Amino acid sequence: MHGRVKIKSTAQQEEEKRKEKEKKLKAFVSARDAVLKKRSAGEHDEEALQLTRQLLSSNPDFATLWNYRREVLLHLETLREKDEVQKLYESELHFIEACLKVNPKSYGCWHHRTWVNTRLPQPDWTRELGLCDRCLSLDERNFHCWDYRRVVVKASGVSVEQELQFTDRLIGSNFSNYSSWHYRSTLLPQLHPQPAPDSAPITSPSPTTSPQFHSHRVCEEQLLKEYELSHNAFFTDPNDQSAWFYYRWLLGRAEREEMISCVYVSREGERVSVAFSKPVHAQSEGLMLVLDGQPQQVEWRSTHPRLRHSPVWLCDLPPGSISDMSNEHNLTIHWTEKHTHRDCALYTGCAESWCRDSATNLELFRSELSVEKSSVLQAELQSCNQLLELEPQNKWCLLTIILLMRALDPLGHEKETLAHFQTLKEVDPMRSTYYSDLCSKFLIENTILKMEYAEVRVFSLSNKNLTTLCHLDQLLFVTHINLSSNQLLRLPPHFAMLQCLEVLEADDNAIENLEGLYHLPKLEEVSLRNNQICKLSDLESLASCTKLTRLDLRGNPVHRTAHIESELSQLLPRVTALSL
């Protein structure tokens, strides 16, 4: 008869497994102790390699053992001929490969592999690339391997072209892969750089050459191909964000150059304000003020003590230096670190003067996207609109359309933009406050543009559902601002940049914090009806605004505070017209 197969019972199997485990653990612990003892005894021999090998092959994440191994290898290296060293390290590579099979995401393994390659007399980069390819084909998102691969590519001089094909391949097999798209964005500018412009851009008011036109831009022909690739990805799966991010990168441009965007001087306060294109720390940036050819010893301060980095910096001139209306003065601000400077002339009879780049001719607020030809952007907008027709709820598509519209014509598309923001908040309620903030930002930008086209110093943002304030550095000259009927919670420290502000209207918000009303030298009138100011201490910063005479606080919880009137008159003695 034929023997029927008998199978061990589960209990038997488990018991066996348990014993096996126990045995393994015992062996592991005793080997570990032996190794650590050897290390502290400073023994660097073959046996050490053997022991660490056993331990690491079952647990490749034991970093101390890799360190010990390196010590041993470095020692053995000194004792051997070159050929033998090569062999020694090659066998090390084989060993690491086995460990990677145990844990392909072991930090220790990958780091050790990088190190071994630096010690190897003749590293075989082709084999290493092959290893990376195999590893990435198993898990295309193994970032350890991506990191290692970058090292290998750099050392072996693989051509950029080949690398681009490599990303083609990975994206082709699964385009949900940030690593590949990102890698692409580093390769394209090398392979297809944007040709340098024939002459320096005329619009640039600064004598320095703009850094916008070298570095990470890609030539138009290739860009069009990349747009198409992204279209294929997001039309195939519009919910996959990796392609959308890549697309945003394609449409985007280099960051704005750092420069002095504005110098403002006022006789009355004997004060100079300087605005920069980005927040800076002026005290450490080597800012120098020259008045009528004489360098001045001045102290720079930001508009609010809480802003260490600020786009606006102030200094007081020595008393009497410019107060005489009949004198003409020339100021120059030197920013030595960036080798740039800006002049400003204060003419006879003028109380103030400034020199600036306006937001309109800088196309400041289009910087979110691109300086590409508007025809290209227009075509991209069409593609996205086509997708939106098919996927009216897709947030990535909506957001991209908004950005494209802003790049093309922020004012012309304002209505559509607002409608899209509304849809965005509905389809993606988790991020609705982000969208509100972004929408506020765009609305402020549009208002600034309108104001500058109209060349006025009155700025009205009332009834726009604003949730946040930004671009306040662009409002350096504004004298009247109306923020009524919005959803603002605070007047942030940046608000102190409005150095010319005389009248503030901010009724019907939810403001509970007035931090930004700080040392505003010209502020005379503040209306804060129907807000959320609760405590007397919230009003303390107003005391620094020395010209404040009219204050309207009706409809704020603060009126319930005991002795509020007397406390207030003590805090703000100059305020003559107080409404509670």
Add this chain to the structure above:
Amino acid sequence: MAAEDLPSQFDVVILGTGLTESVIAAACSRVGQSVLHLDRRNYYAGNWASFTFNGLLSWIEQYKNQQEVQITELEQVWRSLIDEGEDAVPLSALDSSISNLEVFCYASEEEEKEEEMKTPLSSFQPVNAETVSEEANGDSTEAHDTVTGDDTTASDAKTPNEEHEVSEPKEDQHTSDISEPSQSQEEKESQLSSSPADPPVEVQKKITYQKLVKEGRRFNIDLVSKLMYSRGALVDLLIKSNVSRYAEFKNIGRILTYRNGKVEQVPCSRADVFASKQLTVVEKRMLMKFLTFCLDFEQHPEEYQDYTEKPFREFLKNKKLTENLQHFILHSIAMVTQHTLTEEGLKATQHFLRCLGRYGNTPFLFPLYGLGEIPQCFCRMCAVFGGIYCLRHSVECLVVDKVSNKVKAVIDTRGQRISCSHFVVEDSYIRDEQRQSTAYRQISRAVLITDRSVLPSESDQQISMVTIPPLESSAPAVRMVELCSSSMTCMPGTYLVHLTCSSSGKAQEDLAPVISQLFHVSTIPGEEPSEGAEERSKPAVLWVMYFNMRDTSALDSSSYSLPSNVHVCTGPDDSLCSDYSIKLAESVFHHILPDEEFCPPAPNPEDIIYDGDGPQAEGPGFDESTNTEADKSLAEEEGNSEPAEMDSVTQQAPLDMTPASEE
């Protein structure tokens, strides 16, 4: 080997080694039933078999002989074994499931050109077939014992413990006779040397018929062409039962379709859609959107409820899908006809989509070395658990108890009476007298050997599935599978192409029009394609075989007048997958053993206790033979519930699982 009587009693006797029977055999054996598994043929898997080229040629010979040879019945032998109170139900000795077999050779064969030109329509080229059968005789060791010969059956009574019992084509490749083909080639040449001497100019790079014969071992030509849906019943069963360890699989690389006179790739996965150059971006979105909807279409009844009584095709039209997309979805993804109703079409699409991504970018797998491997894998499983196998060994008649009207025994072709509680038999063994209905359908098949792919691409080692919608409205849709040499089914430099459709007539009539559209079929063997660029771009057919196979899948137990413990397994159906056969096996199994689990996972080799000696037999060699520690632990820990590990599971050497021979 000495003649040895089989044990006289089994729980289950199974006749026929096709997929359904083999699965039942494995399932019964696995839960402890004693199983005798017989097949009258000299090879495994019946109509599911795969053959080397030479093996196929001798199969063709056998088919031909069977048409001619009169089978003499040996009734008297078994009559004496029937007791009183018993009836005998004789079985058919003749297999009539294959018909209309025709073979044409277009590969150049210098000396024989003339004859082939004259008789391209004759089924067999006489000279050809003769030489071939000779070769095959020299080649395969077991091929020629005649089916009925009593005195040669000594070697039949093999115990299942012998390794070559479950003979696998791939093992054949490694075994001996390397000199054989060249020898036979010489033979052939000498034989033909008398014919008017053509200068023996070797046509470089061209594949001659002789080359096909010489490299014949590299072919594994399936009689049935099916693919495995990665979430189909067969794959699930292979994983669940651990039978997957006996085979290896390859992904189908791409889905193609024939449209407007061109072969095109069907974008079916996300990656395909992304990469497709034929679709506009808007089409991409529409396709993805529609496919996403299909994935859980039941959740959105409002989308299709108006179409439940209408064809799927109309539903697609209504969805404003472009013609391109309608074609892809209807013919290549859902793979349904013009008349299929919406819900069925949606279900088919859903099934296709759910199978995507499990093993690759198409829903299909194909077993290396051919589909014929799969029944053999189950046979192996059966043998591991003690099933006994005999080929060239059939059952003459069933012994039926008159009172209970149940089969109590069978009498085999060697005149031995073997009692059993259940008898499982493949349909082709049943005589017409036992049939209530003979309403068969037929499957039309063509097997081609070609010289290149229908759609060459970067990688020439892809398996392609090609859907060919009906060329005329009356014609059937044809399914084509193109196998590359790395699937271990054909020699390098060639492709093996299977065409399948449900028959409306002879296979040749059904399929030749399609073949002439997609391939270059020369009128003169070995002729170069004509100068027309169109012709040259098509692959040339080197060799083609047509046949019809009976499709009995529509039959059920009411179609036969047989005792209730006789379970008839119908042969392969005409569908793309094997689900029908697996489901049938499961239902037969539950009929036989209502309370047992169907194919529970086989234990790990180390958990098997061997008679007498425990630990020694479990061979430490097994552990060493697995590729790496990592692979092994993955295979063990995640077991077979994790499909991605199927490959690593198959790396384990299956032979070590065979219990040690009792001798």
